[in-house]
Amino acid sequence: MTASAPPVPRLHIVTGKGGTGKTSVAAALALALAGPGRRVLLVEVEGRQGIAPLFDAPSLGYQERHLAAGLDGGEVFGQSVDADEALLDYLTLFYRLGSAGKVLQKFGAIDFATTIAPGLRDILLTGKLKEAVSRAESGRMAYDSVVLDAPPTGRIVRFLNVTVESGRLAKTGPIGKHSRSVARLLHSSLTAVHLVTTPAAMPVQETVDAHRELLAADLPVGHLVLNRVAAAKAVEVDHAEIAAGLTRAGLAADETLVAGLMEEYAAARHEIEAVDAYRDRLERLGRPVDELPLLPEGVDLSGLYQLARELRPSFAGARRPLSGGTDAA
């Protein structure tokens, strides 16, 4: 890394419209980033427990845990960050609450505080990310990269815009200072917000909108991931050719079979053309566009590694070895 090159992102935030594949892509990206000797932390928020089942692992908790071997020998760890636990941590750290914290929790006061102040919740969650990104252990960074399975596009700007949110809370004291340092990380080139979409009208539109809103909020957009792209080769073919082809291949070319195949192929062709249009639209945003195939059997563990291999080449930069203890703060 030359001195002038901007730092490679170490905090990867994966968002997108609901159901487009945020969790799957975040998990695949974590595997892809875990190159030789690297340690990657995969984080989820809001207690979704979407990550563990992908890895056939028991539910994730507040404590980081080894999850899987990455591509080419790295390691992926998993964590489910909970705002209540984070607030307790925070209070313990800054106010030396000791056992009073537990009492507050028992009374529902912790839950209450994060409920009445959703902005506080977001600051606490992003604060945990910052801590994981900047933590050093025995002379090196604890994690080379941190990947977040983030809230959907509809909420992402609010979630990441901690300084704005903290403006609604107490301005002085540790929370203000804390949120300013989190904001510095989130607005820096150490962070990249990746947008996942499927080739369909609404998700693509949400991606375009989110891209604009992120830029307006001065948050760094990373890659656009076009997920669930059905593989089909564009060919010209008619009824008679299909019938002849089936016969050549030793299948009975009955009329309904030919008509059915024709109908399916016409729909698939239509889809390929639509995908091309969506890809163009995404490319016009001027960010790298990664394409992931629609896995016919859904995303299981082997499918996850397949998606990781697809992502690896375009994240090669982020897998470069680090030059020691670059601090995020």
Add this chain to the structure above:
Amino acid sequence: MRPDTMRPTAATPGGVPELDVDALLGDKEKHVIACCGSGGVGKTTTAAALALRAAEVHGRRTVVLTIDPARRLAQSLGMEALDNTPKSVAAVQGGSLDAMMLDMKRTFDEVVASHTSAERAAEIFANPFYQAVSSTFSGTQEYMAMEKLGQLRATGKWDLIVLDTPPSRSALDFLDAPARLARFLDGRIIRLLSASTPGARRSMLSLMGASAAVFTRVFNKVLGGHLLTDVAEFTASLEDTFGGFRKRAEATFRALQDDQTSFLVIAAPEPAAVGEAVYFTRRLTEERMPLDGMILNRLTPVAASLSAERALGAAAALEEADADDPVAAVLRTHADLARRRAAEERVAARYAAACPDVPQRWVPALGVEVVDLDDLRAFGAAAAGALPSE
């Protein structure tokens, strides 16, 4: 599943009871149909399509209450403005259909206004914490959907109300969120807080001991003093209204248990959505809520009956002679569809295994989106098992 049952025209699973959507829509004893399910499975689409079919095919005076519909669907139903009252859908052929989308903030305001004096209401509306509760709180949308349902029912203007449910991760939220919100607003901490405004501090201290002092001191530092004050003031002005609308929400909830109501659970053929459908079905059974069926939506349509293996074998044979044989590409496309469909049916089988008595209907993906009235008619026909064969 045999390949020939994969035709979209025969989209019902073998071996499980079949959901008769037309019998349900035509049943004059049913006045509410609630479409529930996890996020993105097709609740809004199903609600709109069934309401349209109830009006057009069964001649019922129908209203559909949608929540956050996609913009183009809203336009098709003539719901351009979010004005919180049903408007007639012009292009309906036979019967009558009204449609509306829920404005939760406005509904909350209406409820407050109807339960308290104008002066108190104004105080509540001005409170920043009320503004947060009524517009961004989780659970409010569910709560207000129930409230609106109750209001629509009370007018007696419609013979059938089709209810869409809010986009939340879990279908259970529709049942649980209103009570959770009510508990929160009525709960111990909020009461303590309203007692913690200057002057009443002692009562709070005696309840929580030393932690209470820490609580106010620390939370004022963390949250800012104004927030706790807002909450405390809000709680104080809510005293007289809250009992009112909490009771109402409970009454509406209980009304969902009667025979005039029907629940449909919607699922997509994906593990998470089917898992949610199973949980939701169990809960409805426990709560003695009337569940009439499950709609499995957006199955991959397969039109040719040929197994994926044979298609791939044939494609490979053709490619041996000519690597670019176009028929091989056609066969590979079919194999992909057939494999996707088979995987979806394996996922769907989990529901049938867990809930064998619940009638099902499978609806194929109809193109990429369901937006105009014709799309909705096609969806309704598919849901009724009456897809016109092309």
